Amino acid sequence: MVKKADNQIVDTEIARLLLKQRKNKGWTVAELALYSGVSQAMISKVERGTSSPSATILSRLAGALGITLSKLFAEVEQSQNHHILLSRKYLQQFWTDHQFGITRWSISPAGADPEMIKIEIPPQGKLSIPAQAYEHLNGQTLWVLSGQLDLQIDTQAFHLDTGDCIGLTAPADCHLHNPDEKMPCIYIATFSQKKT
Incomplete structure (x- = not known):
């Protein structure tokens, strides 16, 4: 029934x-x-x-x-489900930067807060993100799903292994590097937009 x-x-x-x-x-x-x-x-x-x-x-x-x-x-x-937002795997959009081989997936459904993305950096791949790119965010959290990730945040250096997580609470120049020569680094980033 x-x-x-x-x-x-x-x-x-x-x-x-x-x-x-x-x-x-x-x-x-x-x-x-x-x-x-x-x-x-x-x-x-x-x-x-x-x-x-x-x-x-x-x-x-x-x-x-x-x-x-x-x-x-x-x-x-x-x-x-007005109070539930759903993002099916087969509908999730991704984009690849062919110059650097970095792929970015939009994981969270439109309108979700916080937002969630998945990024894959190829072996020895590098990614630089200026502080200005984060000015509209309340900060962000990175969680390494597989591989290794070296970060330089302003003048501080960090090495993350699989399972490690780091939170950034203020805009900063970020330089990310996958130090592995064979394996990609895959990580999840979550962030919230500042309310205007």
């Missing part, structure tokens, strides 16, 4: 989000039917929440509206 109730809630949210997407495009039900290949009658039932759409129908509707099913379901989850 609980599963049926949960499905009805999800169907209602899907109906609301599909209707919202269609209206955002300025399309009529007939236009969505034309672009998706789903009948007007079925679209009307889905948008009213009186029919639970199959994965095929949902895929066609989402595709025609220019959104992915994963984005649609992420919006459903967010709308059901």
Whole structure:
């Protein structure tokens, strides 16, 4: 009985989000039917929440509206949990600096506080971050997941091994270096934005 109730809630949210997407495009039900290949009658039932759409129908509707099913379901989850923000692994964005070989992943969901990122520095890789980059933060904490990390914070030097954690409470020029010749260093950084 609980599963049926949960499905009805999800169907209602899907109906609301599909209707919202269609209206955002300025399309009529007939236009969505034309672009998706789903009948007007079925679209009307889905948008009213009186029919639970199959994965095929949902895929066609989402595709025609220019959104992915994963984005649609992420919006459903967010709308059901206003106080919970979720970041699925397969949706997390990453960026690689090809000059230095450093990769940065955005781990935390948008709007989370504190924010969390994962950074990988290749063997013998280096990264310098000026103090100005931290001026809008309340500080940050670095936790080494694997490998080693040498830090120079202003004039102080630190060596971190796997599992070590360091917190920076004020802006400072930071120079990070992976001293290992074979293994990358992977660490997590968490930080909060200053309230304006």
